[in-house]
Structure formats: C-alpha cells, structure tokens
Amino acid sequence: MSWLRDVLERLVGASGAERAVISLAALALSILVGGVIVFLSGLGAACETGANYHLAIPLPGSFEILLFDGRLSMFGYKSCYDPINVYEKLFVGAIGGLPWESGWQPTNFSMEVFLQRATLLLFTGLSVAVAFRAGLFNIGTQGQMIWGALVSAVTVLFVADFAPAGLAGTAILLPLALFSGAVAGGIWGAIPGALKAYADANEVITTIMLNFVAIYGTTLLVSEFFQDPQSAGGTQTRMVPANSLIPSIPFGFQGTRFSILALVLALVLALVVYFVLWGTSFGFDVRTSGLQPEAATYAGVNAERTIVRSMTISGALGGIAGALWVLLANGRFLTGGEVPSLGFDGITVSVLAGNNPLGVIFGSVLFGVLKSGGNALNFQTDVPPELVSILSGLIILFVAMPEFFRLIGRSMGVGDKSGAAVATDGGEDDG
C-alpha cells in the first residue's frame, strides 16, 4: 500500500490536485451517505417483501462475478430499497444500458437526455464558476436562465415571420436566439452585480430574490402577452419554428432533444471562458478581485466595474443556457419545468469542479448522468428520483468541509499541506 500512499501524497501536495481529491472524496462520501439514506428510507416504505440484494460485478456477455445475494434487515425490518441496485439503475440507466449489451445504441433516448442535460449544465456551471472566480456567489443563474429562455423564445417567434425558410432561416434565427438569450440573462445578472458594486447589497440574497421575481415576472408576461392560444392548460408560448432549432448534425439522434453541435458549442465556450480567465488581463482582474479585493483595488483594478462585468458575463452564460433549454428541450418557453433544478445544479457542478471552467466539463457530465439516471430511477424502481437532489446537496455539504478530509488524510499519514479551502472569496488559488 505504500505506493498508493506515495501517489496520494504527491496528489495532495499540489493545491489544484488537492481540490480534485477533495471533490472526488466528497463525491464518494455523498454516494455512500446517499446509499444509507436509501436503505433507511426503504425501512419506512411499504412493500410486501424486502428488496433482494444482488451484488455482482457485470461482465461482457451474461457473465458476472457474484458477491452477495439475499435480503438485508435491520431490527427485524426489511428494507424495501437496495442502494446497490438504485445506483446501478442511476448510472447505467443514464446511458440506456451497458454498451456491450445487445440492442444498445449510442443514440438511444437516455443517451440523448444525458447529453442534453450535460450541455445545459455546462452553461449553468460555467455561469456560476465565472461569478465565483470574481468572489461573487451567483445563485441567480436560475433566474438568468428563465429570462434568457423567455426573451430568446419571444425574439425567435417575432423574427421568424420575416426570416427565410429552411437552412437560411436557421443561419439567422439560431444565432439570434442565443444572442438574445445572452443579452437578457446578462442584464438580469448585471442587476445584482450593480447592486453589489454600488450599494453593497449581499448578492447571495439579491440573486435568490431575483430568481423568484424572474419566475413570477415571466409567468406574468407570458400569460398577459405571449400565451399560446392553442394550449389547453399551462402557461407557455407558441412553438418556435423548426428551422430555428439546432440541426441534429453530424449524426442523428432520433428525437429533436439533442445535437452534437450544441455540445461542441458548449465545450468551445468552456475553453473560451478558461482562456479569458487565465489568458487576458480582464481575467486577471476578475481573479485577483476574487482572491484579494483590497489588493486588487490597490493595484488599480476598478472593483465596481469588475463586479458588474463578471456578473453580466455570468448572467449571459445562464441566458444562453436558457435559450438552449428552449431550443433543445421544449421548443417553446413554458413556466415551471426543470429550470430551477438546472440553475441549482449549476452551483453544485461549479463547486465540485473547484470553479475551474475545464473541471466544469467533468462536473456537468457527471450531473448529466445523474439527471438522466433520475429518469431511469423513476421508471424502474420505487425510489423517488429526488434522490438526485439529495446527492447534489450532500456533495456541496462535503465539499464545504475540506478540513474534514484533511483530517482523515492526516490520520492516514498523507501529506499535511493545507491548501485553500473552498470559499466564497474566489475559490482555490492555483497559482
């Protein structure tokens, strides 16, 4: 085991890598605690016979290595849920089965949902990460998404009447949709930024409050002005024309729910954000004011302007996520739905990624899996898919306590370098 300790020691030594280790440990611990919650809640749920715990390592073909087969009970109570089975459904169900199973195709429905969610979460995660880097806690990504979604849907519906049909229309409508979403989200993000910069209003609370305002405000606007006359119930706009949707190239998924093009766009944007933060003087200003506001001001950084700008960029990213939510998920703006959870999960993705734009890619893939797996959980087990929200909260909870993992690490004899704790002052310093 000494080589393992060496490897760990080297990993823990580097501050950025320490964050990765802490994130992974937090992930593992939250999955463990989530499993305990599933088991315990299974004791309270009603079922005829307890869950059959079938613990096995699946192999290609129908082979497997059997570890345990039977029922577990506690004080005579049988648990109705099997955490192992739940996690198997969650992670394997997210991509529609194991790739070596017969009949599995890379373009199946679950895969589509997974990639679509990952794409949207990449934007919301980036949105939170940019603000976080500037020392700002943007909990308002959700509201910025909602405004971005509404404005981009309405803009496209308005312009579509004048736009040419077919692919030529796509060339106009698609960029327009993304741009209008970014502008709307950017404005909604700039508001708490300006309030923070010029009135010292706590952005954590203003962004949360503005989320509620966004929810009710968009509902009001849609029901008063943009309501789809044909819809029976539900407050929603008309469908945007098919040629404004992102074309499903280079290879087709069955539904219209996902396009590789959107994912590529998201990945490119992650790289751009990374470059802006670490390769430009503006990014340097953002990061220094996040880490050391006083020092940054002393060095000539205009603190107020940096705050407003970072919040605007953060909001614009959220707004693009909203536009994509219209274009990928629904084809229209509708109130309610899963926007709130996408906004909150953006926070978890970013915190888990140490607010690093490149780390956000991995975080969003993980949460794309959890979101898509939540569907599988809903259809294939009795366990409520809200488990995913609990996991997301637990991850943040554990990431918030790096000291805990350092203590464990120290008791295991692994390096004792205390790196930066995850904090609201711009996160880790990977200097």
Next chain:
Amino acid sequence: MDRDEARRLATRATLVVIAAVSLFGIAFPNSTAGEVFYTAIGQSTIESSLRLAVPIALTAIGGLYAEKSGVINIGLEGLLIISAFAAVLVADVLGGAGSTGFPPIITFNLGGSTYTIDPGLQLLLPNVWLGIAGGVLASMLLAFLFAVICIRYEGDQIIAGLAVWLVALGLAPFASKVMYGQPSTPQVVRLGDWTIPVLSDIPFVGPILFDANPMVYIMLVSVPVAWYVLNRTSFGYWVRASGENPKALDTVGVNVNRVRYAAVLISGFFAGIGGSALSLGSGGFFNGAGQTMVDGRGFIAIAAYLFGNYNPFGAFAASYLFSGLQALQIRLQGIAPTEVFLMLPYIVVVVVLVLVGRTRLPEAAGEHYESGED
C-alpha cells in the same frame, strides 16, 4: 452616505409611503389606495398578517442570534423546509388528532404471563404538539450539522448554508414520496386557535390578539424575550462579543466556539418553530412541490433581520411588513394579476437590501476563530 443613515432614511421612507397611502386612502375611500388602506387595517387582514409573520419573524430572530455570534446562517431556508416536513411526519406517525401519554404504559410478555408497567399518572401530550417538537428537533439537528461544518471543520459559511438548503430541498420531498407516495403530504392535523376568555371579547383587538393561533402567541412572547436575552443577559453579551471581538471574549475565558454553537442551535430552534408553524400551524400539511411551501421565507427572514438592524423588535416589524404584503395580496387579487403581488415581497427585499446593504455586519462574521490556547 453612511450605512446607519441609509437605514434610517429607508425606514423613514417606508413609513412616509405607508402614511401617504393611508392618508390618501382615508380621504378617497373609493380609490385603489382607499381599498388597499381599508383592507390593510381590516381585522381579518391583521389576523392573517400576524399568522403569516410567524415563520418569518421567528426565523429572523434565530438568524440574528447566529449572525450576531459571527456565523452567517444562509441555511435558514433549509431548516424551515426540514422542520415543516418533520413536524407533519411526527404528528402523523403518532396518529393525527390523538395524544400520546408520557411516561408510556409498557406491556411485555414473559413466559406466557403479561406484565404491565403503568406509571399511574400519565401526562397526555397532544400529538400535534409532539409534531412541533419533532420539527424543532429536526431543525436543530440540521443546524448542529451546519455548526459542526462551519466551526469544527472551518467550512465556508455561505457554501455550507447553501448545502443545508439544497439537502433539505431534496430530502423533504424525497421522504414525503417514500411515506406518502407524493411530494406533498395529505392534511394530517392542524393547530386550532386558542381563545382566551373575557379578553377575546374586547372589540377589534380581542379577536386579533386573544383568539389566535398559539404560534402567534409564541411569536409575540419570543420577540421581547429574545430582545431581553440579547441585550440584558450575560449570554447575550457573549453572543454579541463573539461576533464583534472573539479575541476579547476568549481572553475573558469564555469559549467562543461554544457560544457560536449555542447561537446556531438557537437559530435552528426558532426556525424549527417557524417551520412547524408553517405546516401544522395553518394548513396541517406539507407542500413539497417546486420550492416547497417555504418558498423563500428563510431568505426573506434574513432580509428582515438586516432591515430590522439585528434588533428582535425591528426584525418583527420588518417581518410584519412582508407578511402584510402577502395578506393584502390574498385579499386584493382583483386589482392586479396575482403574479404582481407574488413578486412584490421579493422586490421589496431587494430594495431593502439596496437601501440597507450589509449594514453593521458583526466584525468577525464569516470568520473562523481559533483559540490560542488549544
């Protein structure tokens, strides 16, 4: 402009606006302002404003204790959610409208013959109150977890608070689905109003103050008690010192972290009563759809104690302002679309924060304190 000045200005501006609307309303009873004014001073509006103020005001009082001690508790929203659900769950598991005897009568079987331990004198506790106790306990447990992360493991308070909120936001609907098959529970049992004889016969004031939900009484008692404890006892002095100058407190020989644990637990205690009041106190059920029935009240409570300048009386007044808006909204739905009124409290909170800002945030709020001795 200095912060305290801004606050005074904000308070005065609020009072001036309220006075202007009232005067206009008295002068022209048929105008919109008149309708708003006469609805606002109506007996039933004041009654429901007080009831709606309970969760916000109690949570605000708890939150100001935590923040005064140097721990910013952003997780109040989560504490409200978890206690609102736990209260319903405990009351339902013990059995709706019944009561539980304490100490319990224990019956056990030994070799064919049955033995019974009967304490003789049993205290009958209504299950609805045990439910409230359960809600308070759940909230305090979560608050303790939050305190351990922030104080013992030196976690970032904002992130840990956010985590408390997100965990509760997932856990309550999850548990509700496990128990009831849906994110919201059915109606279980609700607290009835308490009528104080004689006093409740006083016109106008009587029905408002002496024929009310017991939670309203708890709130009306908590406000002055919280003020007294914070400003006139040594514990209150410790709490304030722990937020302003932990080093001085440590030098005097008081354990700073212990004071902070106590303050966070107090915030859990009050949020627990607030959450139980939200579920068992009015509807008798827990609504877990969307943002759950708590719907941002925890954050409004934070704004309330900021606006109230960390003074329990001020926090109560600010809470009443928000709940009054809410009560008016229910009664004046014809005037404008519902969403306008639903948005209003949140817009008011943002405006309040802009005018009041971070104000006199305790010196050491958000910072860890490590005693030099250990």
